[in-house]
Amino acid sequence: MKNLHILLVEDNEGDIILTQEAFEECDFKTSIHVARNGKEAITYLFEDCASLNLPDLILLDINLPLLNGHEVLKKIKENEKTKHIPVVMLTTSSASTDVNLTYANHANSFISKPSEVDDFFETICTLGKFWFDTCKLPEAK
DSSP states (O other): OOOEEEEEEOOOHHHHHHHHHHHHHTTOOEEEEEESSHHHHHHIIIIIOOGGGOOSEEEEOSSOSSSOHHHHHHHHHHOTTTTTSOEEEEESOOOHHHHHHHHHTTOSEEEEOOSSHHHHHHHHHHHHIIIIIISOOOOOO
């Protein structure tokens, strides 16, 4: 199994560490690049990455500085270079307006972050099993 590349777009340092630890504990072979705001995510995707180094999966928070998650998602899904990349909205929100807007902008799934650490780790393990073991991910164009 190849090393899968994840772009984690998250501004909360605690959630960044938890997510990284969860992927390690679940024993997935991943490399995680962290963007701490929406603008940094867009720069990474459209300027820093060569087509061959695009992430296999994007985990995207909604409440971000500079550009929020909905704005980032829209830019990702409107661009030919990146629209094939699966995007999972991983956020503290559970508001129906956020859920609806996320799917309207073509996210692949919406997950509300559990508040308990054990539940968060279980969620990340389930997410990883689905995207990395069950699904066939698209190749870069």
